[in-house]
Amino acid sequence: MSEEATSKSKDAPVVGSQAAPPEPPKVGDEDDFVVRYLEPDKTRLFRSPLGSPRLEIVGEVSYPRVTVRRLRPLSDPEHYVSVWIGDDREIGIIRDPAELDTDSREIIAEELGLRYFVPVIHRIVKVKERFGVHDWQAETSRGTLTFSVRGLHDNLKQIPPSRLLVTDVRGNRYDIPDVNALDAHSYVQIQRHL
Amino acid sequence: MPELDALPAAGTHALTAAGLDPASVVLSASTDVNADGTFGEGWFVLTDGDVLALDGQGAVLHRIAYADVTGVRSEAVVGGGMLTIQAGADAVDLIRYSNALAPKFGYIAQWLSERIEWRDGKKDNEPDWNYEEERKFCKTCRLPLPDEFTPCPACMKKHRVFLRILSYLKPYKVQAIAVGLFMLATTVLTLMPTYFTRIMIDDVLATPEALAANPPTSLGKIFRSMGTGGLALLVAVLCLAGSHAVSQILGVFRGRLHAWLGLRLSADIRAQLYERLHGLSLRFFDKRQTGTVMSHITEDSGRLQGFLVDGLQFVVMDGLMIVGIGAILFWMNWKLALFILIPVPLVVLGGGWFWTKVRSLWHRSWRRRSKLFDVVNDSVSGVRVVRAFAQENYEITRFNDANEDVRSYETRAEMLWATYFPLLWLSIDVGALIVWYVGGRQVLGTEMSLGTLMTFNGFLWRFYEPLMHASPVLNWFSRSLTAAERIFEVLDSEPEQYDDGSLVDLQEIKGEVEFRDLTFGYEAHKPVLKGIDLHVKPGEMIGLVGHSGAGKSTMINLICRFYVANSGGLFIDGEDINRIRLSDLRRQIGVVLQEPYLFNGSIADNIAYAKPGATIEEVIEAAKAANAHEFIAKFPDGYDTQVGERGGRLSGGERQRISIARAILHNPRILILDEATSSVDVHTEKKIQEAISRLVQNRTTFAIAHRLSTLRNANRLFVLEKGKGVECGTHEELMEKKGIYFKLVDTQRQTSEIRSQAEAVSG
Numbered sequence: 001m002s003e004e005a006t007s008k009s010k011d012a013p014v015v016g017s018q019a020a021p022p023e024p025p026k027v028g029d030e031d032d033f034v035v036r037y038l039e040p041d042k043t044r045l046f047r048s049p050l051g052s053p054r055l056e057i058v059g060e061v062s063y064p065r066v067t068v069r070r071l072r073p074l075s076d077p078e079h080y081v082s083v084w085i086g087d088d089r090e091i092g093i094i095r096d097p098a099e100l101d102t103d104s105r106e107i108i109a110e111e112l113g114l115r116y117f118v119p120v121i122h123r124i125v126k127v128k129e130r131f132g133v134h135d136w137q138a139e140t141s142r143g144t145l146t147f148s149v150r151g152l153h154d155n156l157k158q159i160p161p162s163r164l165l166v167t168d169v170r171g172n173r174y175d176i177p178d179v180n181a182l183d184a185h186s187y188v189q190i191q192r193h194l
Numbered sequence: 195m196p197e198l199d200a201l202p203a204a205g206t207h208a209l210t211a212a213g214l215d216p217a218s219v220v221l222s223a224s225t226d227v228n229a230d231g232t233f234g235e236g237w238f239v240l241t242d243g244d245v246l247a248l249d250g251q252g253a254v255l256h257r258i259a260y261a262d263v264t265g266v267r268s269e270a271v272v273g274g275g276m277l278t279i280q281a282g283a284d285a286v287d288l289i290r291y292s293n294a295l296a297p298k299f300g301y302i303a304q305w306l307s308e309r310i311e312w313r314d315g316k317k318d319n320e321p322d323w324n325y326e327e328e329r330k331f332c333k334t335c336r337l338p339l340p341d342e343f344t345p346c347p348a349c350m351k352k353h354r355v356f357l358r359i360l361s362y363l364k365p366y367k368v369q370a371i372a373v374g375l376f377m378l379a380t381t382v383l384t385l386m387p388t389y390f391t392r393i394m395i396d397d398v399l400a401t402p403e404a405l406a407a408n409p410p411t412s413l414g415k416i417f418r419s420m421g422t423g424g425l426a427l428l429v430a431v432l433c434l435a436g437s438h439a440v441s442q443i444l445g446v447f448r449g450r451l452h453a454w455l456g457l458r459l460s461a462d463i464r465a466q467l468y469e470r471l472h473g474l475s476l477r478f479f480d481k482r483q484t485g486t487v488m489s490h491i492t493e494d495s496g497r498l499q500g501f502l503v504d505g506l507q508f509v510v511m512d513g514l515m516i517v518g519i520g521a522i523l524f525w526m527n528w529k530l531a532l533f534i535l536i537p538v539p540l541v542v543l544g545g546g547w548f549w550t551k552v553r554s555l556w557h558r559s560w561r562r563r564s565k566l567f568d569v570v571n572d573s574v575s576g577v578r579v580v581r582a583f584a585q586e587n588y589e590i591t592r593f594n595d596a597n598e599d600v601r602s603y604e605t606r607a608e609m610l611w612a613t614y615f616p617l618l619w620l621s622i623d624v625g626a627l628i629v630w631y632v633g634g635r636q637v638l639g640t641e642m643s644l645g646t647l648m649t650f651n652g653f654l655w656r657f658y659e660p661l662m663h664a665s666p667v668l669n670w671f672s673r674s675l676t677a678a679e680r681i682f683e684v685l686d687s688e689p690e691q692y693d694d695g696s697l698v699d700l701q702e703i704k705g706e707v708e709f710r711d712l713t714f715g716y717e718a719h720k721p722v723l724k725g726i727d728l729h730v731k732p733g734e735m736i737g738l739v740g741h742s743g744a745g746k747s748t749m750i751n752l753i754c755r756f757y758v759a760n761s762g763g764l765f766i767d768g769e770d771i772n773r774i775r776l777s778d779l780r781r782q783i784g785v786v787l788q789e790p791y792l793f794n795g796s797i798a799d800n801i802a803y804a805k806p807g808a809t810i811e812e813v814i815e816a817a818k819a820a821n822a823h824e825f826i827a828k829f830p831d832g833y834d835t836q837v838g839e840r841g842g843r844l845s846g847g848e849r850q851r852i853s854i855a856r857a858i859l860h861n862p863r864i865l866i867l868d869e870a871t872s873s874v875d876v877h878t879e880k881k882i883q884e885a886i887s888r889l890v891q892n893r894t895t896f897a898i899a900h901r902l903s904t905l906r907n908a909n910r911l912f913v914l915e916k917g918k919g920v921e922c923g924t925h926e927e928l929m930e931k932k933g934i935y936f937k938l939v940d941t942q943r944q945t946s947e948i949r950s951q952a953e954a955v956s957g
Contacts, residue, residue: 033818034818034819035811035814035818035823069828070832071810071832072798072833072834073831073834074831074834075833075834076810080810080814087828090824093814159796159834
């Protein structure tokens with residue numbers, strides 16, 4: 001409880017200077033239980049002089065330093081982006097960032113790119129087993145890599161319909177969005193161990 | 195007339211002697227313990243006007259006028275019990291019985307008490323008599339059953355079960371017939387090469403003298419006509435090669451088709467079993483442990499599958515082999531064939547004995563092996579305790595003992611194997627020796643050709659081998675049939691009534707719930723709820739309060755119609771709950787349990803479980819209302835986070851809020867909160883309370899909570915004690931009354947004070 005109070009005072013929203021808020025704020029208690037979707041024409045992201053992302057709800061408030069996260073990073077990464085004050089409180093949800101202006105869209109894409117460090121595997125060169133550890137050699141969205149995966153049972157998570165999440169021995173995650181879309185060679189490498 | 199056990203002649207005489215009409219007997223039940231506590235027969239008799247106890251000779255031990263009886267109790271003592279009759283201020287221990295009969299007399303006491311209430315006008319209806327004896331013994335042969343639901347292995351009609359398994363073949367007639375033909379063909383073809391030995395020796399490789407001595411068989415003539423050059427040999431070898439090849443190829447088809455058919459069959463049975471399980475009433479699951487149900491699906495059907503895929507081939511092929519070879523041997527030389535039968539009893543009986551022995555030894559060593567595992571598990575899990583008390587040596591000794599035990603039994607099994615298997619082969623060798631001697635004499639006497647003798651010898655092994663294996667294969671067969679029978683037992687159980695004709699349409703439940711003089715027990719003679727009366731208005735929140743075991747959860751089970759009341763009724767919107775279409779009812783009831791169950795899948799899937807096809811925005815909205823959205827958004831995978839058995843580890847409070855979100859999305863008219871906040875800390879509880887307070891709006895809610903403070907939102911509290919509704923009212927009303935609720939609150943306050951003091955000290 002006390003944490004919330006202090007954090008709120010620290011990152012108190014800066015009230016927009018231009019016009020009066022379009023509608024009176026709802027009862028505070030009620031507010032916590034209702035989802036707020038940010039309207040595309042009133043939502044604008046820009047960068048502070050030092051580069052931290054800020055959110056302005058036009059005609060209402062402007063928040064310094066926001067973070068963005070995907071609500072459905074696996075099944076629908078391009079929609080439902082949740083915008084937060086730091087790590088504390090959700091401001092609202094952007095249904096589809098594509099509806100925003102170009103600058104805002106780019107900032108969201110950049111921020112999401114920084115937040116989600118999950119290389120996507122495009123091609124699997126080789127998976128070789130020795131002593132229960134599988135050495136993977138793969139081409140990913142972030143370069144060609146080799147990594148080791150222990151105990152495929154726990155570290156290869158199959159998510160229906162055909163996604164595969166791989167966690168290596170050092171805790172890094174790799175994503176294969178659609179196993180069936182891999183080329184034949186990669187597919188064979190992987191099927192042997194599934 | 196609920197006559198349990200008919201009175202014997204002596205008892206009837208005794209009644210007549212006492213001036214009672216034997217026709218006036220309402221109930222008679224036998225006991226197995228005398229008045230002095232020794233085993234012996236006796237009788238409990240209820241007539242129109244009296245309650246009596248008779249001894250085994252028919253002498254009247256007690257006689258009390260029924261009108262004087264004010265109460266009946268069954269009292270448990272160690273190893274048995276007694277039926278006590280209360281007659282005003284006095285009481286008598288009417289009859290004694292052992293534990294075996296306790297359920298029966300327990301039911302009698304319950305039934306009689308209700309009957310007395312009815313006699314006194316406290317109840318409107320005479321109690322129904324629906325006593326069902328627990329199925330501990332087989333009804334036909336009195337063999338104790340392994341559990342209540344397994345059919346008697348001795349009385350099971352094996353052929354009927356087998357026919358029923360075969361009835362699953364109906365959709366696959368063509369394949370089944372093909373498999374049968376393939377089996378027949380492969381059997382014949384495997385016998386061919388051996389049979390060819392005869393032609394080889396008598397007709398192809400024979401010296402001219404031998405040819406002259408032996409009249410050719412019809413097949414032999416063909417080969418002899420090719421002359422004594424290499425041609426006949428070449429053709430013979432080619433024939434052999436052909437039969438080998440065809441036999442193997444047919445074998446491939448047979449094996450593939452059989453595997454397909456066996457797997458198809460067991461998958462069909464499994465699918466039917468699983469579908470039926472979901473249609474069964476919860477009573478079925480109650481009486482069995484989850485493990486038993488799981489084993490029905492996995493083990494029994496696995497066992498059946500193993501047999502259908504592999505075992506059946508053995509049985510059929512071995513059967514064909516024995517019959518086929520037997521026929522050939524008798525056809526070739528019936529006299530010699532008779533001699534072959536001499537070691538058969540030895541092989542069959544010896545084999546049977548050997549397999550039984552080995553199986554039991556294996557089983558025993560397996561038991562010891564698991565005990566060894568227990569020892570290891572025990573001392574490794576408790577290694578801190580072991581070290582703390584310096585009991586390493588004790589643990590080592592314990593392990594060594596168990597280890598030695600395993601060794602000794604496994605050695606015995608291996609030694610038995612090493613000893614008797616060769617002996618078994620020796621008995622078969624006797625057969626071969628007989629063939630050599632008797633057949634040899636016939637060859638010397640030119641009664642029989644050398645080829646026939648060699649063929650005989652060749653067939654001999656193939657004849658004895660299936661006989662030797664008969665015992666384990668038949669055992670396998672019979673165990674699979676038992677498994678099949680257990681599966682069929684489930685398939686035959688009554689499914690839950692989803693629709694029984696005269697049902698009321700309740701698309702939109704308003705939420706009025708009324709218990710009317712409701713009595714219910716999971717077992718009819720042990721009521722958990724007694725005469726509950728409660729009328730709940732739509733939208734009202736009722737807190738159910740009481741000690742554990744008071745019947746709170748049972749009330750909820752009845753509202754969900756997991757069970758049906760024994761007497762009295764439960765009405766929703768004025769309709770008898772049993773007449774509401776079950777799908778309508780369940781669709782409009784939402785449950786939040788103490789330990790919410792999350793299925794394997796994503797969080798979004800789990801929230802949307804109650805409403806398949808819900809959009810993600812609906813899911814997010816529900817999660818937000820349940821105070822769950824923010825923690826979900828903080829997970830790396832957000833709503834795609836995998837939960838359930840193999841997924842991420844959520845805390846109790848998180849699971850709870852997900853299940854509340856599920857209930858919110860479900861949007862039920864009647865909401866049930868069963869200890870929804872008991873497994874979380876105070877801080878989380880507050881968050882959940884907030885969520886719940888939003889959830890209960892405009893819904894009829896029943897809430898059970900251990901912490902009474904969490905029921906403060908309730909409109910009314912219903913206090914249960916020992917299955918009876920004792921108090922009902924608002925918190926203030928009940929506190930003023932200073933009754934049971936007051937005491938409960940008081941106790942909890944004291945406990946929480948102690949706790950806060952303790953926290954103050956430790957903090």
